[in-house]
Each structure stands twice: as structure tokens, then as C-alpha cells.
Amino acid sequence: MTTTTQPLVQVQNLHKKFIQGSTATLALQGIDLSIYQGDFAAITGPSGCGKSTLLNILGLLDTFDEGSYLLSGIDTRPLSVNQRARIRNRHIGFVFQAFHLIDTISVFDNVALPLQHRGERQSSIKARVEHCLEQVGMSHRHDFYPHQLSGGQQQRVAIARALVGAPELLLVDEPTGNLDSKNGDAVMQLLLDLHRSGTSIVMVTHDQRYSRCANRHIQLLDGQVLAAQQQEVA
């Protein structure tokens, strides 16, 4: 698909430090990065290089110490906690390695949660949740509970939950990390289909097979961008 020149994500000179007791860790040390609408960007790098920290900041789940982060042109730095939560709910979908589904409610209710937080009408929630469950091939399990599903099925439901609010940006952290290769391949195929249908995706992965599926490859090392390049999709 065609990429436009409008950056969805524009990060400049981003720094993040964690203090734990007497130890300070410079997790991000001057990251510059632009993600465009229509991109599928894979972030790779050795353990501890700052991949999840960067993804959490892009998802407004964490803050940074120095630098700037514009999301769709909005300066995220001065936003209040409530404003961040609202933008997250409206513009960003998050998929985690560990799924993070709520075990005490059904598949349908898990997927509906982001729309319920928006206060949408029940009839439109129902239609949208059904559509997203259909999209990830999980309609037949809508009244199951998460613990009654396989890992691959749970990840599909988590993807449906991330998609339900029609986010501009899907952030995906090691989506296949807890899956066997068959389920991992199926989840990756689903992400590729979503990208083809117009979703912009940033994905952290350790798996080279999957990073080759992306059209941009961003390599981190020690909290810095080692290389960022366009690539032919494998």
C-alpha cells in the first residue's frame, strides 16, 4: 500500500532513564524515529536494548525524560494522565506478548471493553465487536472465557480488542513470543492482512522470520537506533 508523507509517529532525541535503588539505567539514549501511515515497522535488537520501553512510550503507557514525541502531530509531552488515556483509547491499539485478557469476563466482553470506556451505545458496540471477532476468526468462541482458549486463540482475541476502536496505530510487543510456530505463523498472517487493509503497525520481535514481513526494519542497540531502513517484504 502507499505510504503518505504525514508522520503518524515522530520521535526526536528521546531519552528514558530508570532508577532502581542506586542503579540508573539509560534505557533510551537519543532515539530519532518516524513512522508513517501505512507502515509496518519491525523493531529488533538484543535483550535489554530498550524495545519495550520505546513501545510503551509510543503507546503512551510510559513517559520520557528528554526529547519529543508527536503522535499524529499532537505533542504528547504536556498531556495530562486523563488526556493520555483518552488518546490511547481513541488512537492506539496494544497487543502484548502475555495477551492481558481479563479472565473473569467473556471473549465478547473483553473485546468490548475499549468501546465501553468510550461510553458507546450497546447496539454499535455489539456490531463492532462481532465484526472484529469475525476478522480474527474467533466469532465461534464469543461466549468462552479466556482460560478456555488456546494461546493462539487468546492472542487473536487480544488483537480483536486492540482493533475494536479502529486505532490509527497498532503497537505489538512480541505477539508470537508465547506461541508455538504454527500459532505464531497464523498470528503473523493476521497482522499482515491487517497491514494490507490499511492498519499501521509497529511490532517488537526477536524473530527474524517475522521482522522480514515488515516494510521497515528498525534495529536498536543500547537504547539507540543502530539502523532504520525500508526493506522488501519477504
Ligand SMILES: Nc1ncnc2c1ncn2[C@@H]1O[C@H](COP(=O)(O)OP(=O)(O)OP(=O)(O)O)[C@@H](O)[C@H]1O
Ligand atoms: N521499570 C523499570 N525499572 C528499572 N529498569 C527498567 C525498567 N524497565 C526496563 N528497565 C531496564 O531498561 C532496559 C531496557 O528494557 P526493555 O524492557 O525496554 O528492553 P527490551 O529490549 O524490550 O528487552 P527484551 O528483549 O529482553 O524484552 C533494561 O536494561 C531494563 O532492565
